[in-house]
Ligand code: HMG
């Protein structure tokens with residue numbers, strides 16, 4: 001399969017990145033981050049999540065973040081919701097796109113949401129139904145698609161089943177997440193190929209964490225397989241608080257550098273993104289995980 005002329009990036013840093021920070025990040029800094037990201041040309045920025053604040057206190061200020069951001073025309077600001085209660089909070093805060101999330105591993109899903117996979121799918125049905133009535137676009141995540149921190153191996157058939165269920169329910173896009181970053185390109189390619197037999201490729205996205213340094217290689221394998229939507233987090237922040245050993249997401253700067261270097265358009269200004277990544281690293285008080293930002297900044 002030939003490579004695409006353009007790839008759509010879904011920036012998940014403000015949500016997947018900041019949900020895993022040990023030290024609190026000020027609401028004004030979260031707002032500034034999102035506004036800086038939207039100024040780089042990114043047109044889909046997952047802004048926060050309306051999960052239980054007891055489970056993820058890092059994002060308890062979700063409504064204030066939504067109220068504070070400067071919404072740019074043409075930019076979508078989806079938010080994560082785990083249930084109808086989260087959907088209602090998200091809508092009250094002005095969200096017009098939401099994401100629901102399940103997993104290909106029951107063991108992980110129970111730790112992450114206190115529900116088995118099938119129970120979580122049943123929870124989403126009314127959310128997706130309400131969203132359809134409200135004209136709200138829904139994305140679905142499947143986590144642990146290439147390995148689980150609790151059960152180990154994850155059968156590809158289970159990834160296919162959950163992805164197909166989310167799509168059939170009405171999720172317009174299904175993002176396949178290697179939550180703990182254990183996958184390699186052959187496994188990523190085989191998994192995507194199997195899912196694409198059940199869900200049309202244009203409705204699929206990939207979401208890699210870079211724990212073992214495989215994320216860009218996995219993205220390339222999946223682009224060759226036909227995927228056109230890739231998730232990433234500025235500065236390589238993130239991880240799931242309920243996935244032991246999960247480290248950062250693929251850094252958006254590194255993804256953009258690779259794609260532009262290969263002649264693939266993203267609509268993103270890499271210099272502005274590097275500035276934002278370096279700024280965020282300063283806010284978080286540590287070195288960025290982005291190799292590109294480190295190389296450009298000589299650190
Ligand atoms: P639970 O404790 O079973 O919930 O949690 P419950 O329905 O029994 O309710 C218990 C309490 O929580 C009640 O309050 C509810 O009102 C409240 P109380 O009566 O005790 O005062 N509650 C809520 N409050 C605010 N907003 C809500 C909400 N729902 C219930 N939406 C629940 C179940 C799903 C809520 C919880 O487990 C949860 O919030 N989990 C989210 C964990 C999470 O956010 N993990 C990270 C995201 S997933 C991820 O990172 C992977 C991904 O990036 C892809 C990848 O990387 O592969 C997507």
Ligand code: MG
Nearest residue numbers: 016177179207
């Ligand atoms: Mg993630």
